[in-house]
Amino acid sequence: MSSPLSSSASPTAAVGRGAPRSHGYWRRNQRRFAPLIFVGPGALMFLIYVVIPIFRSMSISLYHWDGMGAMKWAGLGNYAELWSDPAFVVSLKNNVLWLVLYMLAVPAGLFIAIFLNQTVRGIRIYKSLFFFPFVISQVVVGLIFTWFYAPDFGLLFKLTKMLTGHGVAILADENYATYGIIFAGLWPQIAYCMILYLTGLNNVAPDQVEAARLDGAKGWRMLWYVILPQLRPATFIAVVVTVIGALRSFDLVSIMTQGGPYGATRVLSYYMFEQALSEYGYRMGYGAAIAVVLFAIMMIFISGFIWKMYRDETER
Amino acid sequence: MFPRPIQQRSPAARIAYQIALPVALIVWLLPLLGVAMTSLKPASDLAKGNYFGLPSHLAFVNYVDVFRNSPIAQYIWNSFRVTIPTMIGAVALSCMTGFALAIYKFRFNLLVFFIFVAGNFVPFQILMVPVRDLTVQLGLYNTIEGLALFHIAFQTGFCTLFMRNFIKALPNELIEAARVEGVSEIQIFWYVVLPLMRPAIAALSVLVFTFIWNDYFWAMVLTTGAGTQPITAGLYSLNGQWVAQWQLVSAGSIIAALPPVLMFFLMQRHFIAGLTLGAVK
Structure with a gap:
């Protein structure tokens, strides 16, 4: 390897600093321009495709627009319409339901991680296989659970028929369908939380655990007072990714029920898509207004995350 | 290490753990296993209502058909x-x-x-x-x-x-x-x-x-x-x-x-x- 380092790696070369001074403007100013050169391409792409569209969506939400013709000023009309739109209210409620129930993934992931945190033979394979659901696409997860829930022959239908005498076709029942989808979503999400906690458990300080053990701590008390405080970074990430996962839920709804039956399983992300880009019409302005509401909800969590990062950064 | 290593527990606990591991895994992956099995069933099995039994023969032909x-x-x-x-x-x-x-x-x-x-x-x-x-x-x-x-x-x-x-x-x-x-x-x-x-x-x-x-x-x-x-x-x-x-x-x-x-x-x-x-x- 002929790196520029190895060619001049002798200690005397370091003394001769300032010798190559005569390399012109670039050489003298490179440290001033280097940040721009390195951050430029990525930042530009991100600006065009992420940052600017956020603001454009906000402005589109103030118009009536079918996506092609002229835009007609609507003021806050789209937002006013939202509150009297029962489909929007149902979507919002479902999003809250998703958020609350999705949180179960965090303790469930911790539970499985504790269960698997042993050193018996073949445990690595077990860990990978438990993680499996996270690797496959949500589209496939959705199809798998649609099959699992299918009326007449689905496993769940048969089970409920055996137990209660009549089977439940969960995705066709407007009272249960959302729960069915959330349950499917929990499957990969638990796997994700599990892997976060497995890594966290791996890094728990053994001396503290031993010391606590000598003091007679075990079981729940040990978990609560000794282990969980050390797992705080893992818990933080698990909560963040779970909140984001819950608010981003789109794939499963689209695959499993397409928002049905009777719109009972719509969530904001899906309803927005439906309004702006489907056979229901091209109401871009109204769709953008829904997206802005979803964005505002997400922003609460994003700000919290950034705030914590900011504190960590400036403390150092 | 948390939890306490299973090796330090009673033999009964160790055996229970060794049994619990595969059982838990099968329950966890049940939906996936079901789909994997279905993908290998001939269409006639499904028509006859054999949704959860083993395939009557392995129909790799499904993959070819896809x-x-x-x-x-x-x-x-x-x-x-x-x-x-x-x-x-x-x-x-x-x-x-x-x-x-x-x-x-x-x-x-x-x-x-x-x-x-x-x-x-x-x-x-x-x-x-x-x-x-x-x-x-x-x-x-x-x-x-x-x-x-x-x-x-x-x-x-x-x-x-x-x-x-x-x-x-x-x-x-x-x-x-x-x-x-x-x-x-x-x-x-x-x-x-x-x-x-x-x-x-x-x-x-x-x-x-x-x-x-x-x-x-x-x-x-x-x-x-x-x-x-x-x-x-x-x-x-x-x-x-x-x-x-x-x-x-x-x-x-x-x-x-x-x-x-x-x-x-x-x-x-x-x-x-x-x-x-x-x-x-």
């Missing part, structure tokens, strides 16, 4: 054509942004970094209408390039977060020493930092591969039709065509899931290192 009767091969090819450029593009861009944000102190450094991080978490729907519009105007609607360009830009956010923190953890003396030797900034990036980033590059590559392969939303928004749609969107339309032909739906699902699963098993260590970034202090 390839013969549907454009699934084209869908998979499209997925690769979107996924691989995205992987290369996002990782390359974020090597650079991560380097700049980790090494240089300049005004707005943290602000730029936080914009990358925050942008990475926004709901896709807030981007949907403008990004679709932009893609249409660029003449890239319903093209592989249009989809890949957006993915590259968006993934750069997450990748920058990862790369910046990774480079930040490298010993700063290395860079200082190189500067003292008169090595230019670009050479520092190329010869000093980049070789040390190999594990991060590997981790991000597998993660981005999986994310993009599994993307469904943007595939629906930016592409249409079998010529350009990746496998996730393809599977959705095939599911519509194959009403109640569960042996085909299952086989298609397994095929769609295979590439990221292989990637995961081959690159497991990197994959997990990437995902669990920040889970330990």
